[in-house]
Amino acid sequence: MSFLEKKKSSRHSIHTHDSKHINTVRTMVEFENDYQKYELITIIGRGYNDAAVIYLAKHIPTGQQIAIRQTYLESSKIDLSVLQNEIVLCRQLHHESLLPLYTSFVHNNDIWTVMPLMAYGSCRDLIHAYFMSGLPEQAIAYILRDVLLALDYLHNRGIIHRAVKASHILIEASGQVCLAGMRNAYQMSRNGVRQKMAFDYPHTSKLLQWLSPEILEQNLAGYNTKSDIYSVGITACELANGYAPFSDMPATQMLLEKLNGTKPVLADSSTIAALSAEQNITDSGVPGNSGSDEVETNNPEKSGALGYAYNRTFLNTFHQFVDICLEKDPESRPNSASALNHPFFKHLRRKTTEALPSLLHPVNPLSDVHVSNLPKEDTIVDDLGREFEDLDMAVDWNF
Template structure:
């Protein structure tokens, strides 16, 4: 295994992949010069995040303590000047949000969702058993490698369930700087009442992510935050959009739709499996006690279909991993240090928000 140095001069930045953390951090494709390996280099501008610097500390410390195949690892981290740098593996497909934005506007194929969901639940089961609530599960925090392995990231908003050596039945703290995550958070977490919340709040977020991956956008998208909270507390449960959940009137309204507004014919005519609908519904139960644990969800029959499924990279076509996009872009790419080789790769709008 490569040991990554903490000297900024050992990393050659190739190009910008994205801005994240409300544009207070940037993610770059970089080359680790001692080995030639390509990595993701994340740079936090600490001058911009002085009041939220503790979130960076929490994420780095916690992520380095977690060791699981479906949690994005950090190779190393270091300070250089006013910036904090974090080095992680290059996830060649970017985030699930990237895939939706660039190739699957109406949602991912069901089998791709099932594979990603299994990896996500595997990571969550590990995290929850270690007494951690993630509190920021969303498509942009799920990254996919070139081999089709999904990894969970975004641990800066997490919190411990174990306090002073004791497992707490409920947590009452509200995550700060979480404006971007509100649509995915559970009703009980948003209510901030005396009952509090536990790791089952993450399961609600899993249900929201299934809807996001299946529909192409997160539930309550475009809705004002006050109305979104009201709808959640009232028990408005999001659904997978297909021919079983869109009414006949909706079909008539959108069936011949050929504009960029509303639902496409593909959406109103498709049919997701009953198993996927059931998993989504049970994750989004209003009362946390009726939601299963991540471990229980992993035993759901829907995951038996993975054995006879195509590999995830095949299911994600026409999307290509970053390395293949480089190869197809030009026959003369021999040195990735030349950023101009990437000018037409459409990698500047990614949401690598890890």
């Protein structure tokens, strides 16, 4: 039995960009606060520094495939106030490009959070398992457009996401893109008054590569929603190059590079010569021979991706979009609404759900597993688990 979706037609379940319609469709099913209404099938990921496990699960009354996150309340790795704020915030937000939480409840000292199944996994999963040298440019355009739509929704409500990265961009079987990672979000409204600048800073080191210079600087000037636009620029490079910028640098060097205004770029035929020379200097401390097509780095992911860059050329509008998002001065960056009007997105004529699945070919989303047809022996469940592991899903269903 194959556990991957074979029928292309089944991918397209929702074809709309109407947020209200999307959320109506998603919530037509009533998800009960009762663990007996759910069957856990296999682990597909982890989160909260391994304090949470994400399961492929089935809603027994309807047979619908879903994802359930079990968070261990007694774990010392988790801040319960952060978890509580995330759940409360997510239940208040309704946008098709934000990951919805259907319901949450406590069972045996675990918080069960019920969510839709993101059958393509995260963009980081796709890169690690299939697109090691980066996603197709057209797919990136659709993905980033949906991310910016989600950010525009958040920013209009005074919310800074603060964690835009490939592992927080999830894709449904229909091709719908959903931004996750809301536990890192910051609400600028306090006691009914919206602050102009934020002075609260993320505490996790896992976000450093994507955070803006003004957040990392932590000075009296503070930061605002345009810090998310910088993260979009870093994420664009991550999706296109197959690796995140600054991934081979110590944190202190990365901080200095950002504060000095160093801008990462898309790796293609127009930039690879400069990137190769820069990499030779970084690795050896002295200028090296950049005349070879072989690019050696201390990062295997980066080395392979840079080697492939000689054979591709991104649109000038894509380079320009990344460049303006990565301006060191926040005032020089566009806001989310202006970014959506950038020429890079002008050529997108279709809805994401209509275009993205074919652009991700040959990747197939995880199928709805017919649990009733599976023998109940542990070996079958183990085989299913290995099927998910082969897809690298355990790397990051990271909320």
